[in-house]
Amino acid sequence: MSQKQEVAQPSGDSPWVIDTREFGRSPGSSRSYTLHPPAPAGFGLDMIRVPEGEPLELDLLLEAVVEGVLVSGTVRVNASGECARCLDPVSEEADVEFRELFAYPDSATDSSTDEDEVSRVSGDLIDLEPVVRDTVLTSLPTAPLCSPDCPGLCPGCGAKWVDLDPEHHHETIDPRWAALRERFGGTEEEK
Secondary structure, three states: OOOEEEOOOOOOOOOOEEEHHHOOOOOOOEEEEEEOOEOOOOOEOOOEEOOOOOEOEEEEEEEEEOOEEEEEEEEEEEEEEEOOOOOOEEEEEEEEEEEEEEEOOOOHHHHHOOOOOOEEOEOOEEEOHHHHHHHHHHHOOOOOOOOOOOOOEOOOOOOEHHHOOOOOOOOOOOOOOHHHHHHHOOOOOOO
16 A cells, blocks of 8 residues: 655654654555755765755655565756866756665665665664765766867867867977077067
């Protein structure tokens, strides 16, 4: 029997924690949730991140199974950052599906897996933050772009290539020849 419940603040001290006693441990019991926890600090990568406090949207189905609680659902986030080529602001919406088993203490899964291989039910509580964080971070681009054909910045002056004349260039001299240039003067164009 499945029920849908809007939960603003799940049981426990964190908006990421759900008390599994709300639907029991009988295999087949389930409950749907929609949560809107705030993004914690550092929820992102170097070039793109979910701003701290930005609400995430989680649509979840928690199902009691023999070994624990199976959590499946979707997380929606709005991330912002900067283009990896031109440093313009970018924003990215991500809709990511995930599924994770939270093993009951003393279950066969709990005793047969290493601590970091599977999530665990702690008492009757499950903490969704690590699972959601891992799911979202692996779905965000490591080098976000403002557009797929962004030309980036001129390495000589740092200006955006889109704003520069097509003939824009910088004369570069091999540092090994710089002393000769100083001694004998520049090119004819420089005199």
